Amino acid sequence: MKGSTIITCAVTGNHTTRAQHPKLPVTAQEIATACLEAAEEGAAIVHIHVRDPETSTPSMDIGLYEDVVQQIRNQNAALIINLTTGPGGRFHPSEHDPVVPGPRTNLLVPEKRVEHVALIKPDIATLDLNTMTFGREVVINTPGNVARMARVIRQAGVRPELELFDSGDIALCHDLIKDGALDPSPLCSIVMGVKYGFQPSPETLLYARNLLPPRAIWTGFGTGRWAFPMVAQAVLAEGNVRVGLEDSVYISKGELAASNAAMVKKARRIIEDLGRRVASAEEVRELLDIPVISLTERDRNAPT
Template sequence: MRTPRQRVYITCAVTGNLTLPSRSPHLPITPRQIAESSLAAADAGAAIVHIHVREPISGAPSMNIDYYREVVDTIRDRNEKLVINLTTGPGGRFVPSAEDPKVGGPGTTLLAPDKRVKHIALLRPDICTLDLNTMNFAGEVVINTPDNLRQMATIIRLAGAKPELELFDSGDIALMHDLIADGTLDTPPLISLVLGVKYGFQATPETVTYARNLLPPDAEFTAFGIGKSALQTVALSYLSGGHVRVGLEDSIYLKKGVLAPSNASLVEKARRIVDDLGGEIATANEARKIIGLPVR
């Protein structure tokens, strides 16, 4: 059984690719806005920023490497200690067409594994996500096959980045153990348990206890929630021995009916929750030591 850590790090998921700009005027969209929001989150106490990019005009999800480069360079120029975590999730969705279900219809984003991590090879972030889920996601299917994951993990390792394994259900944990056993993934693993996606892990204490107990004993993990469970899961993850994550990717609300004015405001609230429960927030360099990254 794990007890709460004395010192935990906060990850801020800055914008994501599913939160609609029409739902919150505070969502950062342009590379400059994403970078500034990341830096403000760091000032509020975040040690790690998890980054997607978007099209500056429409706010639609993007994989444009120039956008990623602008965000990364802006952050590194002003805060070299902050841990940068880039997503590799885009490029894994399949929507069967009505005419022929084996052909992708509108909304399909499937890409070859090397294209999904091209920005990792070029920009060499501290961390990048590696989603181990294959699952129903609303009307779509997310596909991450073991072979594709092995190819992505190889490129991530060559880039010198540490993969953060996003796990959405217990089968993902079983796959993680297989990928560790065959040498695809190094140990100790860095893990995020994703709670609240409709067809994955549900956001309950029982789920976190069950999932945590399936992880390697030396794993560093964060449990985080989507939507209304986001702030509840801050307390749940901390009390279960994990770290915490908040951000406008996961929830746009500071409390019921009140839009969060910024990512920094969510980080400040997460910090208060941990503080009230008796924990302390790790600095960026302390987070680097916990994760096994070079200290700056």
């Protein structure tokens, strides 16, 4: 893996809308196709949220996750599948009483947030460590709840990917490693561009990188107009990269990306122009000690 860079493609997310990008993947088939096309351009990992196919709103429907994962694995057994566990941590205080949850609150007990991970057993599952203002709501991930989610992920044989939005999240990461809730060689993503978290810049990236556990395998990425500048910065800092319509809908100033695959293709060009090569899914599986799941194993482990 020396000299190689991992590309993750985040194909749809929770917040991007079809008003922002008319070709945003929404149905299970569209999401699976976007993942497979991204893999063709060099993505080794795909990060997946699902949407209600009728309304295009975010969903945690386990059947939708199963459908997407099965479609991908039927066509590409090597591609590394990363499922979100982010939904379920948002609190919206109502206008008349901040103790009363408002309509955008989606708080769930930790085990419900990772129920789909326990059943489907993807290769990777995100684990958000942030407690922060996010838009008009607050995202809440207490140390105890994160540890409970981490326990379910670990018992499922899935590798957690820690989403880090500010320096306090990295401090929590160290504490959870010390307490035994997390592995001392974590897979980490430094998220830059969310308004009240890490702001995207070379200085921010290097600062955050230097706070990580010494054995961390890390990705750095930016949202919005910072998506591709932070690809270059992450490569120069010897990290890995992430792009996709979850993080930005533009491939250059004022130009909508044709697809997730087009964004991966541009990221690949940046990586190669900077003198590195793109890691294959097989190489990343070896690095992360994630075996390929055969069709026989998948069918045997499938929920009934």
